[in-house]
Amino acid sequence: MNIEIQESSIQQQSAITITGSKSESNRLLLMQAVFSTIGIQNISNADDAVLMQKALSSDADIIDIHHAGTAMRFLTAFLATQPKREVVLTGSSRMQERPIKILVDVLNQLGAKITYENKEGYPPLKISGQEIINNKASIKANVSSQYISALLLIAPSLKNGLELNLEGEITSIPYINMTLSLLNQLGIETSFHENTITVKPINKGVSPITLTVESDWSSASYFYSIVALSAIGTQITLSAYKENSLQGDSILVDVYKEFGVQTTFENNAIILKKVSENKAPKVFNLIKCPDIAQTIAVTCLGLELDCHLDGLHTLKIKETDRLQALKNEIEKLGTKVSITDNSLIIKDCKSLNPNVIVETYKDHRMAMAFAPLGLKTNIIIKKAEVVSKSYPDFWKDLSQIGFSLKEN
Secondary structure (H helix, E strand, O other), rough: OOOEEEEOOOOOOOEEOOOOHHHHHHHHHHHHOOOOOEEEOOOOOHHHHHHHHHHHHOOOOEEEEEHHHHHHHHHHHHHHOOOOOOOEEEEEOOOHHOOOHHHHHHHHHHOOEEEEOOOOOOOOEEEEEOOOOEEEEEOOOOHHHHHHHHHHHHHHHHHOOEEEEEEOOOOHHHHHHHHHHHHHOOOOEEEEEOOEEEEEOOOOOOEEEEEOOOEOHHHHHHHHHHHHHHHHHHEEEEEEEOOOOOHHHHHHHHHHHHOOOEEEEEOOOEEEOOOOOOOEEEEOOOOOHHHHHHHHHHEEEEEOOOOEEOHHHHHHOOOOOOOHHHHHHHOOOOOOOOEEOOOEEEOOOOOOOOEEOOOOOOOHHHHHHHHHHHHOEEEEEEEEEHHOOOOOOOOHHHHHOOOEEEEE
């Protein structure tokens, strides 16, 4: 399915309810599988969370998690701790190109039994569940935080807990803190001092508790972009959000001040309002929140602003190589882009070429990041159904606030 967006003008005021964060949902779903006394409200309806639930309830010998990267990492750790269970964990062709050796090596050092079915270092994995006794491990700190969170989430169920040493500069600290905070809410004792994280075992189980998942801040990023690209006075209300969010992407509140977007917290919601124009070049280090890089880059493009984005090294191992994908598609629209393994630079923005077909590379964030440009020109988003990975209602919600959309 392709979505054609005719150059649109949105309503001056509108409101959207966004589903629960898939990052929080998947963490809590894994903890619920470990401790059945946990209840969860407002679980994400994204593909990743649906696949996670399905996989955790499956007793099959082969589990296919398709494109769900978080599920691959979290399930690798979980299944490794299930004695007498032998499973082949696999995914899509792209998933089989995404490295997982760093996580597998740490798990095997702890006493897990995981081997590779095909290429060394990549899924599919053959996992023979074990009781894990060892409780000390080290992992590079600049890898995907999902590797680290996968280890932390199984730690309370290990006989001796876990002491995890992070080697070097730490990437995506907010996501690690999200995991630790959720563990703390369940009564699990943790500490994070300098580069060492300790999680105590909780062999007696978790007391009954129900937690509500906050709405997804990554999904909110596209509406920040829409407001930034709109006229002064445009306002969108999004629910349900917390001012003291656990999600790293809540940094959007500060980032989009630089684009003249004001955020107000009110009655479990955020109100985004365009209050000014700010034409200064944008420089951001996104090492703590790389998932919003595509949105920010496209916002700058739409406003014809130079930008320099750093801290992006993890984008090369996402659903696609997001740095190369951004370069390819932005240049179709008429502006040259420079990339390195860690950065993206846009200079001398040109007027947008109309009727460009944007490839999405089976990457949900490519589809959603480029959609706001429909406020500036006609644009076509190819294979637009990919948004179901994290935000199934995205196109419906855009239509609701005034975007002119046509399927073809």
